[in-house]
Amino acid sequence: MEYLAKFDDAGRRTATVCKGVHYQTDEERQSYLDGGYVPITEEDYHHYVGNRGGGEHGTGYIRDAVTGKPVSAPPAPVVEEAPQEPPIDEERLAAFEATAAQEARLVEQEARIAALEATLKGGEGK
Template sequence: MQYLVKFNAAGKRETTLVQGIHYNTEEEQQVYIKDGYTLISDEDYQYYIGNRGAGDNGTGYIRDPKTGKPVSAPPAPPVEEEPQEPPVDTERLAVYEAMAAQEERLAAQAERIAALEATLKAKGGESK
């Protein structure tokens, strides 16, 4: 069986056409070849689809532009892990913000009460 495959600039298989399904005649095949498709054997196709393993780097196979044959794809680039922020429970956050606001109001009230008691004491009155 023969396949027409379109490879990207890095040699990765992008589109595959199968003889007898996508095209039947030599003329149809030539139209695809003029459109950038490459005729490959069934054996090479098996590499590109992963039936011959994942290559030396575990990333599959690409087409070597010099030989036209499958070669191991380069290793995958390292992935930099971004620090994961813990999920925010918006309801719980709203409760904590309300509690903090209430504490600020209570502290302000306590300061006013202390000031009033000091004023009352200074005038000779008693405080509780």
């Protein structure tokens, strides 16, 4: 079976077509070649689709620009570890702090009112 594959600039396979499935005639084959597809062997195809393992770095295989053969893809980029503390929503935090401050002012106001009422009640009998 003949395979035609298309690769991106980094050598990653983006599409594959097969004779007898995707094209029948030489004209149809040529249209794929004109569209950037290149012939690959069945063995190369098995590398690109992962049937021959994940390569040296476990990231699969890419097409070497010089030889046109499968080579191990580079290692996956290092991913920064997620922060251990959840992110802080500054707007929500400010709203909670403002609410707490308002509640503290209300408690103080209630204490003042209670003191004034006690003073007034204590002064009525005199």
